[in-house]
Amino acid sequence: LHPDYLSTQWALGREGIPRLAVQHHHAHIAAVMTENQVEEPVIGLAMDGTGYGPDGTVWGGEILRVDHEGYRRLGRFRQIPLPGGAQAIREPWRMAVSCLHALEPSDPRSLYPEFFERLPRDKIQVLLRMVERRINSPLTSSCGRVFDAASALAGLGSWARVSYEGQAAIELEQAIVADGDSYAADIGREGDLWILDALPMIRSLVADARKGSAPGILSARFHNGMVDLLARAARKAADETGDHCVALSGGVFQNAYLSSRLEAALGGAGLKVIVHTQLPANDACISLGQAAIAGRWLRGYRAGAV
Secondary structure, three states, rough: OOOHHHHHHHHHHHOOOOOOOOOOHHHHHHHHHHOOOOOOOOOEEEOOOHHEOOOOEEEEEEEEEOOOOOEEEEEOOOEEOOOOHHHHHOOOOHHHHHHHHHHHHOOHHHHHHHHHOOOOOOHHHHHHHHHHHOOOOOOOOOOHHHHHHHHHHOOOOOOOOOOOHHHHHHHHOOOOOOOOOOOEEEEEEOOOOEEEEEHHHHHHHHHHHHHOHHHHHHHHHHHHHHHHHHHHHHHHHHHHHHEEEEEEEEEHHOHHHHHHHHHHHHHHOOEEEEOOOOOOOOOHHHHHHHHHHHHHHHHHHHOOOO
């Protein structure tokens, strides 16, 4: 679907053959459905870093209803700016700044001085202007970028720059120290979408960091809060649609702590859960989902139904 991908541009240049654009997170959920040979409609939790959305924003924290006819977006994470675009993926501190600005847009530097003191001074003001004026700062609903912000604010090693994909989130998971508390998040309604707002968790994490709580405690409470948030969102989507099978896909679900606890929470709520067992949850599964969607579409095309 992404217009800047070379494969997309190549496909759009072909003539005389059928062409189908498949949305990234739709493909994620179709992949886990295909792998588990599930025919019934599912509630899909597609959680990752980046995927092009048909509304032109960067998706990555999506609640979808998926069946063999297509998908419908039921909810998403609250959108926040992605300052510098792809540069924010390489430098987690940028997402931390974006979250702090979203929490306190009037004067985040004065309200969170202990974090801003760690940042390169020559870049702070420029970045804040970018976020305020939405210059090279596309909106994202990415769950993965929230993990990046939490990792940076917890003071973990790669807060300035990562050297491989998912490093900040991996470090956050590895830092976990057993703790029963969790940070609370909000779920609201915006039009026909459920909005998952993780920013209250970020506020609580910063407050605990100021009290001197260890990064491992911050991480555990953040993860526990994320489990609760996703479980509540899935239950709301199931109640809305009447569907009771929940499919989990996306790189966020390579996090064993999060995945195992979320599966248990959903199962405890009486929901059927399907996950990847033969393919990884990250983008390596995408091609299977694309092929499954395209295969059904192509059969309809040949039959004259599309």
